Amino acid sequence: MSSELIDLFVSSFGETLMMVVISGVVGSLLGIPLGIALHITEAKGVLPNVAFNRIAGLLVNAVRSTPFIILLVAVIPMTRFFVGTSIGTAAAIVPLTIAAAPFIARLVETALREVDHGLVEAAQAMGATTWQIIYKVLVPEAFAGIVAGLTITFVSLVGYSAMAGAIGGGGLGDLGIRYGYQRFLPEVMLAVVLILIVFVQLVQSLGDLLVRKLSHR
Template identity: 75%
Template sequence: MFDVFTGPMLELFATSLWETIVMVGISGLIGAAVGVPLGVYLHLTDTGGVLENRPANRIVGAIVNAVRSTPFIILLVAIIPLTRLLTGSSIGTAAAVVPLSIAAAPFVARLVETSLREVDRGLVEAAQAMGATTRQIVWKVLLPEALPGIVAGVTISFVSLTGYSAMAGAIGGGGLGDLGIRYGYQRFLPEVMLAVVIVLILFVQALQSGGDWLVRRLSHK
């Protein structure tokens, strides 16, 4: 049954795994770089926030919700013109990073906003009473206190992106998803599909374990 796993196939597995790591890593970092400030902004402008601005909060929140509620497979197809403009192609690992990043940012933003809401309101009020600026409140109170929750949220985002990256294989996005579809499904090699699923499970387990370890370290501090 497993005669299919020859040298070239194992090489293909290694290449596909690397493509998945690149896709998830780059899009996760971009999503966090955009999503964390966005989540902070949503928290600050929310009702009772330091920079309360309900109209702005609702507009930004509506955009975030719109992107989050769009099924990823539809998002993949809908932004093909943008993907082609930015990367010069609509297929391949680089092209898949664009929709993955767009999908990750609002997801991270909402998780960050939720983590910031858990920060004791008294700490913020105490900082304001001492004359702290908004920047100081964000960097010295909100982010340090919410950091374990933010890291946990980013970890969840990376895990979700792993599933999305496999879905991107449906339109030639590369990675393990593409390998599973081309060989496991189209060429009727169930052993390849099984191997892809096992590798993805191990990859997600490694991501989650690493994130949990970091959260525990930050919580102890």
């Protein structure tokens, strides 16, 4: 493999890493509060609001049910508004974030449902406010599950970022398509796949390690 290709692999991996990290972090900042809101506004939640819960749930389900390749194209106007272009690594971060946020929200909601309702009732009996129940009971008790959900999300974003290469999103996916497919270099495609597999394994292993440590507390 030439030094030019090696440089391309390094820069493409850097682009993939940037897409996954930024979209994952921003998606978490949006998705975690949304997931908490979905949980506490359920009919049996600590702050029931059926109307909000149903509308937010419908929006979350609508985004989650949209195939990512379609979402990439559908949000091009929004992407241009935020970053001024619809191609490149920065542009790919916008649909990746939009895809990540509702995914995280549902995983957070699921993790919160696993918290023993007796703990919530005990906190309410002691006069805890809604915010105190969220930050001192629900989130701490569900934290390991939330981290596990975030791990799943980051792994999914690795695959999504590769898919973004199909429309010029940059990263390893773009490298694999331009060189491995269009220029008939199967060794490049194979190398891209192997790098993505190793990357996913590292992300999953780190997430699993954090979950085990949190679960033993």
